[in-house]
Structures are given as structure tokens and as C-alpha cells.
Amino acid sequence: MKIRTLSKIAAFITAASLIMTSCGSKQESQYAYEDSAPSLAEAFKDHFRVGAAINSWDISDPNSNQYKTIVKQFNTLVMENESKPDHLHPAEDRYDFDAFDKFVDFCVEHDITPRGHCLVWHSQVPGWMFKDGNKDASAELLLERMKEHITTVVTRYKGKVKSWDVCNEVIGDDGQLRFSDWSRIVGDYDGDGDKYDFIEEAFRAAREADPDARLMINDYSIESSTDKAIRMYNAVKQMLSEDVPIDGIGFQMHIGKGQSPEGLKECFDILKRLRDIKPDLVFEVTELDVNCYGWGQEKKDVELTDEFLEEFNKTYTDTYKVLLELADEGILDSVIMWGLHDGVSWLNDGHQNYPMLIDKDLKLKEAAYEVMDLA
Numbered sequence: 001m002k003i004r005t006l007s008k009i010a011a012f013i014t015a016a017s018l019i020m021t022s023c024g025s026k027q028e029s030q031y032a033y034e035d036s037a038p039s040l041a042e043a044f045k046d047h048f049r050v051g052a053a054i055n056s057w058d059i060s061d062p063n064s065n066q067y068k069t070i071v072k073q074f075n076t077l078v079m080e081n082e083s084k085p086d087h088l089h090p091a092e093d094r095y096d097f098d099a100f101d102k103f104v105d106f107c108v109e110h111d112i113t114p115r116g117h118c119l120v121w122h123s124q125v126p127g128w129m130f131k132d133g134n135k136d137a138s139a140e141l142l143l144e145r146m147k148e149h150i151t152t153v154v155t156r157y158k159g160k161v162k163s164w165d166v167c168n169e170v171i172g173d174d175g176q177l178r179f180s181d182w183s184r185i186v187g188d189y190d191g192d193g194d195k196y197d198f199i200e201e202a203f204r205a206a207r208e209a210d211p212d213a214r215l216m217i218n219d220y221s222i223e224s225s226t227d228k229a230i231r232m233y234n235a236v237k238q239m240l241s242e243d244v245p246i247d248g249i250g251f252q253m254h255i256g257k258g259q260s261p262e263g264l265k266e267c268f269d270i271l272k273r274l275r276d277i278k279p280d281l282v283f284e285v286t287e288l289d290v291n292c293y294g295w296g297q298e299k300k301d302v303e304l305t306d307e308f309l310e311e312f313n314k315t316y317t318d319t320y321k322v323l324l325e326l327a328d329e330g331i332l333d334s335v336i337m338w339g340l341h342d343g344v345s346w347l348n349d350g351h352q353n354y355p356m357l358i359d360k361d362l363k364l365k366e367a368a369y370e371v372m373d374l375a
């Protein structure tokens, strides 16, 4: 066996039996579901709720370790895929609420706050929404269908789902309003010069369906790209001036290892200025993970060297320090991780990634102990 392969195996073995530092003392890494293990939700209870994106099979067996981990570690949850429009509304005359109903019931049973992700998105939306026979649906038809979808879904979970991603990823990578079937077909429907109309109507429909639910506009890179943060600021400012009922900004936070805390703060500061217009605007972190690869970086399975782990753990602690500051300012009350553990993260696209606070064997990682120490 090559030396390189042996050192890789050694690195993995070391990682699997990590000696953890917690509260200044060394201790063995614990399974996240063990009674004696610390709980992320408990550790941060005076600051914000801590959650994860999960799937229906994670909560189907109360005796499973996933189930026990979820109940022990989290006090807010979201579905990774099964509350998206393509799942909930596969055909115009057919809804499939089974998985989301069970998820919401599970949350209610365990006193966990469920989020709803998401009502309007350019992806994972059923194709029929945009079609009228062989041609495109008209703006009127599309808006009518969108409102029907939002009203049906939000009304069903009224009073239970406390926070909705009403619109997801509407700002494009070029910093402009994303070009999508929504913006293309609906366009500047009210003739006021902007093309936010589908977003405006989505928020109004959601507010009407559940006046008490928190209505969020959710996006990625608004915590790391000042250009995108400014574009989001301008869009939300414009819509607030038109009385669109936006309650807060969802920061997905799919960040990369080495993300600087200064970069995060700069973006948060830009969007915090919306509070000059709407003093009770809130932030939620909705999809946090730490990608081990930079954009464009060649991917190979992660080697858990000391150097790697140090930088990875520091990215988490730097990030949580910024999040704790936001919580202390009273602007942030929820931090959700996008996945339950390393083994099931969407970032494992053919190569092993290492993005979460819980490893693929459901053990709390060193970074988990370090962020809990901050609280």
C-alpha cells in the first residue's frame, strides 16, 4: 500500500477517534444522540434556535439514531426537499402533503419550531405551473396558480409553521433580479417600472393566508458578496416602500472553509440598514454549511489533516461568533444547518465533503464542541 494511502487512512482513523477540547478539558467525541452528549439546541438556547434540514425517513423510526439525534440536538427544523412546490403540488389538481404533514406533527410533538421551505423558487417547481397547453401560461394564469398554491399550503399549516421562505433565490448571480420563468412571464405586471411583481404578490398571498407567520426572502451569497447584499438591500427597500409584507431576510450561508468573519460582518451590516426602514426586520440563518472546497478548486476526498481541521474549526467558530453578536443585537433568532450530518450533505457530489457539525457516524465533531464553548 502506498504511503500516501496509509497516511490518508491514518488521518481518517485519527478523525474518527478525535480527542475533543471542551470547556478546556479533553474528552472523547460523543455520539450526538447519547444522553450524556451536549446538545446544540440547549447550548444556544439563550441566543438562538439551532436546527437542521432533514428528510422524512430521518424521523420515521423513533428508535433510530437519526431520530434521537434530531430530538436531542435541534429545536427548529426544515425539510430538505419535501416541502418544495414540485413535491407538494405535482399536478395542478393534486397535492401531496403526506411527508410535510408528518414532519409538522413531529415538530409539534417535540416542541420543535418548523420552518417552511419554500413557496416560490425557480428550481424544484413543477413545469405545469408555467404552461397553458403547449404555450406559456399568461401572467394572470401564473399569478393565479401561484396564489392558489401559497394560500393552500400556508393555510394548511397556519399557526404551526412559524416562518416561511416565501421567495427563494430571486437575486441572480449577476446581481440583478434573477431571470426565471417567474420574472419572464409575470414581468412588470403593475406597470410601476420594476419586475418584483411576482415576489410582491407572493408575499401578499402568504400574509393573507397566515397573518402571524414570519415571511422571509431567502438567498445565498448575501452573507459573502457585498454586491449581492446591496442588490438584496435595494430590492427589499423598494418592496417595503410598496408595503410588501416582508418580515425578514434568510441567509442561506453555504459558506466556504476560510470564510472571513469581516466579510460576513460587512454583508450583515449592509442588510442591517434595512432596519432604518423597518425596525423589526429579522434575520434567520437558513442553510448553514462549510464547504471544504473553494469555487473552482479541484475536488478530491477531504484529508482530515491537523491543518485542515484547524482551519475548518476556525471557520465555524469565527462564524458563530458573528452570529452570536447578531443574536445579542436582537436581530437573529434561528440558525439552521443544511443537513443532519456529513454523510447526507448535498455537498457530497461524488467526493466526500465534511461540511457539518455532526460527522457521518453521528458523532459531534470538534467544531461542534468549539462553537458550543462560545455560547
Ligand code: G3I
Binding pocket: 080, 081, 123, 124, 168, 220, 252, 287, 346
Ligand atoms: O426525488 C428524485 C428521485 O425520484 C430521483 O430518482 C432522483 C434521481 O436523481 O432525484 C430525486 O430528486 C433529487 C432531490 O434532491 C431529492 O433527493 C434531485 O435530483 C436533486 O437535484 C435534489 O437536490 C436538492 C437541491 O436542493 C435541488 O436544487 C438537494 O437535495 C437540496 O439539498 C438542495 O437544497 C437547496 C435549497 O433548497 C436552496 N438553497 C440551496 C440548497 C442546496 O442546493
